[in-house]
Amino acid sequence: xxxxxxxxxxxxxxxxxxxxxxxxxxxxxxxxxxxxxxxxxxxxxxxxxxxxxxxxxxxxxxxxxxxxxxxxxxxxxxxxxxxxxxxxxxxxxxxxxxxxxxxxxxxxxxxxxxxxxxxxxxxxxxxxxxxxxxxxxxxxxxxxxxxxxxxxxxxxxxxxxxxxxxxxxxxxxxxxxxxxxxxxxxxxxxxxxxxxxxxxxxxxxxxxxxxxxxxxxxxxxxxxxxxxxxxxxxxxxxxxxxxxxxxxxx
Numbered sequence: 001x002x003x004x005x006x007x008x009x010x011x012x013x014x015x016x017x018x019x020x021x022x023x024x025x026x027x028x029x030x031x032x033x034x035x036x037x038x039x040x041x042x043x044x045x046x047x048x049x050x051x052x053x054x055x056x057x058x059x060x061x062x063x064x065x066x067x068x069x070x071x072x073x074x075x076x077x078x079x080x081x082x083x084x085x086x087x088x089x090x091x092x093x094x095x096x097x098x099x100x101x102x103x104x105x106x107x108x109x110x111x112x113x114x115x116x117x118x119x120x121x122x123x124x125x126x127x128x129x130x131x132x133x134x135x136x137x138x139x140x141x142x143x144x145x146x147x148x149x150x151x152x153x154x155x156x157x158x159x160x161x162x163x164x165x166x167x168x169x170x171x172x173x174x175x176x177x178x179x180x181x182x183x184x185x186x187x188x189x190x191x192x193x194x195x196x197x198x199x200x201x202x203x204x205x206x207x208x209x210x211x212x213x214x215x216x217x218x219x220x221x222x223x224x225x226x227x228x229x230x231x232x233x234x235x236x237x238x239x240x241x242x243x244x245x246x247x248x249x250x
Contacts, residue, residue, distance in 0.1 A: 003029040011037035015062065019043055026050050034058065040081070048072045051090065063100075066093055069110070082119070085112050088134070094220055098140065107134040107153060114138045115221045117161055120170070121145045126180060128152030137213050139221065144170035147197075147236070151179040156213055158228060159186040167192065174236055178243050182236040183210055185228070193236075196243045202235050 006025050010018050018041050025033055031053055035044070038059030045055060046064065051071030060078045067086035079097035087106040098116035106125040109132045117140035124145065126134055134153040140161035146169045147155055159168040168186035174197030183206065188199065210233060218225045 003031065005032045005034065006030045007034045007036060009037055010035050010039070010041060010059070013041070015041035015043055019046070022055065023048065026053055032056065038078075043067065045069055045072055045074050066091065079116070080114075085110070085136075088112075096221070101143070104134065104136045104153075107136065108132065109134050112136045113217060113220055114140075116140045117142070119143045121148050123150055123153070123155045123182075124148040126150050126153035126155070128180065135213060137217055139217065139223070141166065142169040144172050145175060146170070146173045147177050147180070147182050148172070148174070148194075149176040149178070150174070150182075150238075153180045154209070155180070155182045156210060157182070157184045157186075158214075158217070159184070160223065160228070162186065173197065174238070176243060177236075177238040178241050179238065181206075184234045184236065185231050187232075187234060188236075196238055196240075197236050198239055200235050200237055202233060206233070206235055 008021055034056045036058045038057050038061050040062040042062035043064050044061045045066040047068040049070035054073040057076045063081050064083040064086050066074055066088055069088045069091045071090040073092045075094040077096050080095045080099040082100035083102050084099055085093055085104045085107050089109045091110045093112045095114045099114045099118045101119035101121055103118050103122040104112055104126055108127055118138050120143040122142050123136055136155045138157045141159055142157050157168055168184050171192055172194050173192050175194030177197045214228050
């Protein structure tokens with residue numbers, strides 16, 4: 001029996017049954033699963049710990065895909081919905097389209113690559129610990145509250161879908177941010193920034209970091225690396241690590 005690859009037709013299957021089928025197949029030893037005819041089923045890949053396995057999704061998965069995921073590669077050949085990578089610990093997510101709101105909510109590890117645009121509150125509450133640093137790369141633009149209350153990790157926004165004069169992100173970027181770094185390939189106006197974040201000069205290590213993830217982005221989605229790197233990046237960091245420290249009695 002060939003346990004290398006399995007195809008599961010998700011048409012008309014309830015999300016609970018579908019997720020049980022996926023987990024059972026991975027436990028049986030299948031290395032790669034093609035999910036076809038996916039149409040809004042929620043919680044795909046949640047909590048799974050299979051670092052050497054891959055899930056290919058054809059269709060649009062529902063909310064909270066890959067929440068609490070501990071290791072798996074998920075590639076979506078369509079758009080994604082809200083809450084992708086919610087509190088994700090490890091693994092890799094690739095979306096050949098756009099994604100919705102709260103992408104990477106509380107993300108604690110792993111990598112997410114989105115080819116297109118993303119919605120509101122992307123990267124909210126991202127965090128890092130020692131060498132466990134989550135990374136989120138967006139090919140297009142982001143909505144309001146990008147990096148809200150961000151405590152760690154890295155966000156890269158490339159702005160490749162922008163029209164002339166269109167901003168790379170919405171309002172309140174970095175509101176409540178107290179850790180981590182954001183890199184935006186496009187200039188921000190002061191009114192777009194939360195009061196807790198500032199723009200600082202790029203350093204050599206920043207360019208090395210961006211180069212690594214742009215190289216991976218180009219490999220996944222086929223853009224020109226030279227074109228992406230020809231435009232300046234802006235680095236955003238928080239003013240301090242305890243912006244609300246005075247609200248507490250200690």
